[in-house]
Amino acid sequence: MSEKKYSKEHEWVTIEGDVATIGITRHAAEMLGDVVFVELPEKGKNVEKEGQAGVVESTKAASDVYTPITGEITDTNQSIVDDPGAVNKDPEGAAWFFKIKIKNKSELDQLMSKADYDKFAKENPN
Amino acid sequence: MEIQKTALYDYHKSLGAKFVPFAGYEMPVQYSSGIVDEHKITRNGAGMFDVSHMGQLLIEGNESLATELEKIIPIDLKKIQLNQSKYSFLTNEEGGIYDDLILTKVEKGFNIILNAACKNNDFKIISSSLKNKFKITLHKNLSLIALQGPKSSQILEKIINGISSLKFMNGNKFYYKGKDVYITRSGYTGEDGFEISITNEFVEDLAKELISHGVKPIGLGARDTLRLEAGLCLYGHDINESTSPIEANLKWAISKRRREEGGFVGYKKIKSDLNGSLNRLRVGIKPDGKIIAREGVKIFSEDGKEIGSITSGTFGPSVNGPIAMGYVKLNFSKPGTKVSLEVRGKKHEAKVSKLPFYKKNYVR
Numbered sequence: 001m002s003e004k005k006y007s008k009e010h011e012w013v014t015i016e017g018d019v020a021t022i023g024i025t026r027h028a029a030e031m032l033g034d035v036v037f038v039e040l041p042e043k044g045k046n047v048e049k050e051g052q053a054g055v056v057e058s059t060k061a062a063s064d065v066y067t068p069i070t071g072e073i074t075d076t077n078q079s080i081v082d083d084p085g086a087v088n089k090d091p092e093g094a095a096w097f098f099k100i101k102i103k104n105k106s107e108l109d110q111l112m113s114k115a116d117y118d119k120f121a122k123e124n125p126n
Numbered sequence: 127m128e129i130q131k132t133a134l135y136d137y138h139k140s141l142g143a144k145f146v147p148f149a150g151y152e153m154p155v156q157y158s159s160g161i162v163d164e165h166k167i168t169r170n171g172a173g174m175f176d177v178s179h180m181g182q183l184l185i186e187g188n189e190s191l192a193t194e195l196e197k198i199i200p201i202d203l204k205k206i207q208l209n210q211s212k213y214s215f216l217t218n219e220e221g222g223i224y225d226d227l228i229l230t231k232v233e234k235g236f237n238i239i240l241n242a243a244c245k246n247n248d249f250k251i252i253s254s255s256l257k258n259k260f261k262i263t264l265h266k267n268l269s270l271i272a273l274q275g276p277k278s279s280q281i282l283e284k285i286i287n288g289i290s291s292l293k294f295m296n297g298n299k300f301y302y303k304g305k306d307v308y309i310t311r312s313g314y315t316g317e318d319g320f321e322i323s324i325t326n327e328f329v330e331d332l333a334k335e336l337i338s339h340g341v342k343p344i345g346l347g348a349r350d351t352l353r354l355e356a357g358l359c360l361y362g363h364d365i366n367e368s369t370s371p372i373e374a375n376l377k378w379a380i381s382k383r384r385r386e387e388g389g390f391v392g393y394k395k396i397k398s399d400l401n402g403s404l405n406r407l408r409v410g411i412k413p414d415g416k417i418i419a420r421e422g423v424k425i426f427s428e429d430g431k432e433i434g435s436i437t438s439g440t441f442g443p444s445v446n447g448p449i450a451m452g453y454v455k456l457n458f459s460k461p462g463t464k465v466s467l468e469v470r471g472k473k474h475e476a477k478v479s480k481l482p483f484y485k486k487n488y489v490r
Contacts, residue, residue: 033161034163036162036418036441036448037417037441037448057418057441059165059347059351059443060155060161060440062418084416
């Protein structure tokens with residue numbers, strides 16, 4: 001599996017072959033607070049980079065989840081739909097959101113390293 | 127206008143509060159353990175809420191004041207006992223609600239607790255109605271702490287002697303460090319609890335003492351989930367200037383004599399609502415699945431007609447599911463009625479539900 005990369009919309013991405021696994025960062029989960037609802041895209045749906053591809057809700061508000069990668073949704077993590085609290089417990093591991101068959105590998109170059117993301121998140125807390 | 131801070135601001139900060147602007151004040155929305163945890167602490171133990179942003183109004187006077195106040199507040203002020211508290215509202219000409227409030231009869235006259243966002247406007251409305259015949263004070267030197275939860279009484283009794291004998295919706299004067307405090311057994315969470323009015327100077331001492339006895343600080347986030355589970359209205363959302371108390375299902379808060387005799391602002395609309403012209407009602411709404419329907423979500427009948435909208439919605443930690451309140455046309459207001467909710471373009475099944483979603487017994 002590739003090194004984890006990060007987007008400015010607070011998603012993380014790992015790559016295996018031509019499939020990207022995407023979730024929200026620990027920082028994003030902390031900012032949201034207790035996650036109580038998750039909505040995921042349907043399998044087979046084509047999504048565009050920076051397009052909406054899910055919803056997370058805390059007790060306070062609903063937030064869109066964006067995809068940092070263009071492609072087709074090949075799998076979604078139903079376990080976080082059944083237990084939304086898992087997103088707070090292990091946001092960058094077991095609580096991944098969806099997998100995408102990557103259409104355009106050059107999009108990966110626009111993502112940040114962990115060090116760059118940590119700096120970005122510190123400067124852009126929301 | 128510059129954002130205001132309560133006397134406990136620095137103390138909240140030291141307790142790890144995350145702040146949000148609310149009604150012109152910088153208020154704690156949650157502390158480090160999170161809203162769900164704070165909610166459960168209040169349901170099972172004791173939580174401390176800083177509600178000092180709310181208005182604490184004292185109007186001084188006797189029977190003639192009661193007569194004048196009855197013109198704008200539909201409580202039976204002839205029957206109210208010394209130290210008794212009542213939930214009510216300030217009504218407008220159209221029978222809508224300027225604000226909801228808790229009024230307590232005290233020795234000097236009446237204490238009224240007002241919503242933070244409304245308090246300055248309420249002051250103007252009340253002052254102009256009373257035409258300067260009575261002394262009115264919107265206290266700036268007083269803080270207000272709500273202590274809520276089943277362990278509130280046993281904990282507060284250790285600090286302030288005698289409070290455990292208070293009955294629900296009753297108050298009295300007590301002493302803390304030799305100073306007067308006024309405490310009512312009341313709150314807005316659906317739990318037993320107290321609201322303590324204390325000078326800004328001593329509020330931090332009291333807060334620290336409560337915390338040292340195992341009370342946890344609770345923010346506005348959990349205050350919202352708690353009050354919604356308890357079926358209580360949030361002003362500006364579930365009730366406002368265009369909802370009548372009858373539509374808002376708050377008929378119980380208007381005493382029988384006042385419902386029959388009227389004599390208060392907006393009675394015409396309220397009377398006609400009472401006499402059959404009511405066409406919508408505030409109800410509880412429980413989604414069948416996990417979807418959360420928030421303010422503004424449209425409500426549809428089974429056959430697809432729009433019948434109302436949601437005014438508050440969240441996840442209820444003690445209910446362990448989504449809950450909401452909203453207004454529906456009267457013939458769809460019976461608990462159990464199947465409805466659907468349109469969230470992000472998709473319809474989701476739900477049912478009209480009895481309120482409250484969560485019920486405990488108060489100490490009476």
